[in-house]
Amino acid sequence: xxxxxxxxxxxxxxxxxxVTLDCTYDxxxxxxxxxxxxxxxxxxMIFLIYQGSYDQQNATEGxxxxxxxxxxxSANLVISASQLGDSAMYFCAMRExxxxxxxxxxxxxxxxxxx
Amino acid sequence: xxVVSQHPSWVICKSGTSVKIECRSLDFQATTxxxxxxxxxxxxxxxxxxxxxxxxxxxxxxxxxKFLINHASLTLSTLTVTSAHPEDSSFYxxxxxxxxxxxxxxxxxxxxxxVT
Numbered sequence: 001x002x003x004x005x006x007x008x009x010x011x012x013x014x015x016x017x018x019v020t021l022d023c024t025y026d027x028x029x030x031x032x033x034x035x036x037x038x039x040x041x042x043x044x045m046i047f048l049i050y051q052g053s054y055d056q057q058n059a060t061e062g063x064x065x066x067x068x069x070x071x072x073x074s075a076n077l078v079i080s081a082s083q084l085g086d087s088a089m090y091f092c093a094m095r096e097x098x099x100x101x102x103x104x105x106x107x108x109x110x111x112x113x114x115x
Numbered sequence: 116x117x118v119v120s121q122h123p124s125w126v127i128c129k130s131g132t133s134v135k136i137e138c139r140s141l142d143f144q145a146t147t148x149x150x151x152x153x154x155x156x157x158x159x160x161x162x163x164x165x166x167x168x169x170x171x172x173x174x175x176x177x178x179x180x181k182f183l184i185n186h187a188s189l190t191l192s193t194l195t196v197t198s199a200h201p202e203d204s205s206f207y208x209x210x211x212x213x214x215x216x217x218x219x220x221x222x223x224x225x226x227x228x229x230v231t
Binding site: 033035037042043044045047050052089091093101102103105106107108110 | 156164212223225
């Protein structure tokens, strides 16, 4: 089974609108961390936001927030007030406590912001 | 913040030659570094886990004699593509993270390898 599933290969959003990128995960480890990364066309991987499995509150970082639904094993990224510079690939990732150093990545979602 | 430096950012080489890519953690020590390969519009494919002071752990299907990894210190890992062929052309990206539980992976900016 896939550890991280991103079901949206491509998404479009109007500038200044909000958009949600979906991510579901699979683990039986009670301790894990969830991460979102942005990869623009230039290739670098930019860390956006982190959610720990024991965190009670949803993580927020500026225009990014993580909609963490533990029972559903989902960790959707919400980008508010989209900007043209948000056009990029977005990857969801997970690190399990018991797996030590290993990170699992989803297949990514390509987001295009339309002016 | 934690910075990972990767060099070169791009390289063109002839078939049959070897290419070395360096990955350095500039402001933190990394016992473990990871090397990924990425094809256009696809996700990261983990090639190997580089462990300081010991042999790298390669993922299934990755030729360890072709992709030599050396993790010489807590801040430096190198990937050498030996006897490169056109099919090795790809985007290679390294990552590392400080040994703290909640820390994210920090990535280098990647190396675009073109083998002619």
